[in-house]
Amino acid sequence: MMTNDMAVADAGQQATGRRIGGVILDLQKISLSFGGVKALTDISFDVREHEIRAIIGPNGAGKSSMLNVINGVYHPQQGDIVFHGETRHEMDPHKAAKQGIARTFQNIALFKGMSVLDNIMTGRNLKMKTNLLQHALFWGAAQREEIEHRKKVEEVIDFLEIQSIRKTPVGRLPYGLQKRVELGRALAAEPSMLLLDEPMAGMNVEEKQDMSRFILDVNDQFGTTIVLIEHDMGVVMDISDRVVVLDYGKKIGDGTPEEVMANPDVIAAYLGTSH
């Protein structure tokens, strides 16, 4: 124990704590159309436990629609969604949240007039057992519960390093921080799967780096499975384990970042091709 063991130390940092598990979400031949517009056509892919799964594609490729399908906002006309081995029927966002799926939005959807703390507290909504009357009296069980939830929220605040804006109304914060608060609200629900819709849109390089670090930390520390949509290819290739590529509602590529980068269809979709 007292020897100088600096020399043998190097390998340590490589070791990784998270293990990618089996498939927890399987999307089979999903087709979604709005009237005559086909948003998604015959798309199949899966998400494994603890992985970071990216969905990329040009504007209008159907990325957000895909996320909304997973989240239960949209109901595909065709195809099956198998979540934790069970085929889902009649999904809605509320049920999805109860099953441990939390999300953030492309356009921030926070309560602008409420403080950071209160906004993140709303993420605990589903976990609250006491009713409105009890909360109005704020006595006994309601009080105990509030303290319990507040503790959890404080852990999220600490995790995201936003202590200094705890009591600041969200509307007064810069965009990058609002995005972080939104992530905080999703985390407060202690999700097993986190859907992030363009978490880095509109951020500068430094904010992107911070956000990437938080996403990796969430995945690493809590083992949360993450499905994210992102435009910044550098970020996507850096942080995701597997990438699925959509174009005009069709899947054109699926695999590790390296595989996807080498895929000629993907290159064509992004860079254009001569016909």
Place this chain on the structure above:
Amino acid sequence: MADSRAQAAPGTELDTFPRLLMNHARVRPARPAMREKEYGIWQTYSWAQVAENVRAIACGLAELGFKRGDRLAVIGDNRPRLYWSVAACQCLGGIPVMLYQDAVAQEMAYVLQDAEIRFAVVEDQEQVDKMLEIRDEVPFLEHVIYDDERGMRHYTQTFIKGLDEVQEMGRIHDRNQSDFLDGEIAKGAGDDISVMLYTSGTTGKPKGVCQTHTAFISAARGGTEFDRLTDREDILSYLPMAWVGDHLFSFAQAMVAGFTINCPESGETVMTDLREIGPTYYFAPPRVFENLLTQVMIRMEDASWIKRTIFHKYLEVARRCGADILDGKPVSAGDRLQYWLGGLLVYGPLKNVLGMSRIRVAYTAGAAIGPDLFKFYRSIGVNLKQLYGQTETCAYVCLQPDGQIKLDSVGVPAPYVEVKLADNGEILVKGPMLLKAYYKRPDATAESLNAEGYFMTGDAGFFDEDGHLLIIDRAKDVGKLNDESMFAPNFIENKIKFFQFIKEAVVFGNQRDFVTAFINIDLEAVGNWAERKGMAYSGYTDLAGQDAVYELIRDCIEKVNADLASDARMSGSQIKRFLILHKELDADDGELTRTRKVRRNFIADRYAVLVDALYGGKPSCYIETQVKYEDGREGKISADLRIEDVKTFAPQAAKQAA
């Protein structure tokens, strides 16, 4: 202190910090020793708990092989467990060495090498990474112990350990050999070195200043007696642990007087934490007071006109009589009534916002404070005082006594301290708080102490008729203009920096015909001003180059000139030309020290082109500068800087203009 001394067992003088700590654990076990905000709630540690934790860390370190005389590096923000590590190291007869936590790895390497560090206690992953980065250069380093576990799960190197684990080892060790640590504490003597503080290195490489237990304990004891501090004080510990002031106020004085130190949640939350704690005893360098005032003023400018009118009316009242009321001087009943009203309407709420409602004693030091700034705080009833000292004297030479506050002096020699002036005006100091030596630098030690054992401070000053010490400048910086009139750059810079729009100033003039200045605007203050005027700007460089900003700054400098003209000794030092720098001076680029003092010679060399342009009469000058970002990458900033002339005043005309 008298009571606790009486209760000590015969033969065990409270002459070392470990003994003081163990004594507090006996005498006031349940009193709060430390608080830390964690997960949004203030957690309190009593003296008994602190002592228990320190024991555990000490025994854990011993178990890892820490020996008497070993140095322990402590790196991080003000966290209770880091203060405990300092105390634990002292229990074992070791020497804690605190490092500035925001220094880049390479800067740390020098100190770790120089002090031959074997053990380092660091705050978090960021600091651990720095240790890993430089570990090839610091061959002695054997153990890195971290406080915060976040992100540390995948570090499997065996020389990296959590402080929890070390404490657990220590607790087992302590159970098995319960008399071990008491034996170690008993071996300590007042004359042992208690801490090594590295000087910030305004000149040359940093030097380790070795201070004994006796030195810091006498400095702390003198200070607590001077200001009648009790064990009921609350202090916010937010300044770098590596800085002598923090070690005196947050460690030595807390250990001597037994009061409570409070650690903020993070660097960004200091303002909120200050308000929540409401310290009774407070220390801040002038720039903190300046920032606070700037923020208040900016916010007041955005307030409704009713609030603004009331605010300014009562500030005027405070300016007239506030300081006199604080000093207990005679003030008319009418003014007292107005001041009382002002207290209800303005000063009270303002002090509350600033977290200064409970302050009994506040000190500032480290740089000269602008007289108006100083007056402002005193006038609203904050007992702000100045002190004078340096790392080599435990930050303890002169203190301002209550009720005898002079704006331009640093007060009278503190208890046990003897101060005299050399023939060239240099201030010489003697007393129990003097350094024992510079670490491994007998040459520097010999240079800094004269034949009679006085420490040569390097500052120039003089005593006024009441025996108060006035500091003019660094003795070596005081120069002469070509017309033989005195040039005291710091003195002038401080006058310039008082303006809220100006963040830093660097003046030149030694052996020149006239004085010139580099200016750094305060981005927040000028940015706000520009916003109200509807000016567009893209960032610091753009804003700094705008005509209106130049005009604004020129007005400020003209006021400084008028002020200088009114003083016969300084009228020759009026600023003739100035420019606004295209980037903010930064410690990462070596332009400021870690304590944010400007390194004038370094800047003069780095921007030699600009200095030449100032004296060459050119209207503008192109400059390209390398900058270092916080993550270590480098970049370039370039700009075409304008140089402007400023009106100067004849000595007699000054009174009118001012």
